[in-house]
Amino acid sequence: MKVYVMQTKLTLRVDDAIIRKAKKIASKRGTSVSRIFSEHISEIYDGQNLEDLGETTRSMIGVLRGADIMSDRDEYREHLKAKYL
Numbered sequence: 046m047k048v049y050v051m052q053t054k055l056t057l058r059v060d061d062a063i064i065r066k067a068k069k070i071a072s073k074r075g076t077s078v079s080r081i082f083s084e085h086i087s088e089i090y091d092g093q094n095l096e097d098l099g100e101t102t103r104s105m106i107g108v109l110r111g112a113d114i115m116s117d118r119d120e121y122r123e124h125l126k127a128k129y130l
Contacts, residue, residue, distance in 0.1 A: 085110070 059067075067078045074081070089106050098106075 064078075067081065071078045071081055085107055
């Protein structure tokens with residue numbers, strides 16, 4: 046038995062840089078920006094009551110998803126070395 050889900054078009058205004066990042070992530074994952082957005086919203090919404098979170102915490106949900114944390118950590122270490130040594 047197939048389950049059909051109604052899909053509706055949504056237009057969002059987003060910074061060009063964010064759009065480029067979203068397209069790059071979608072390409073790497075072999076999916077669409079729409080699917081990434083849908084999955085992200087579902088992950089945030091499922092199991093979490095957003096009203097219970099503070100505004101700052103809500104704004105940070107998902108910020109690091111897909112980020113190359115190790116590269117960022119190495120860059121930060123280099124920054125600290127240059128700054129303090």
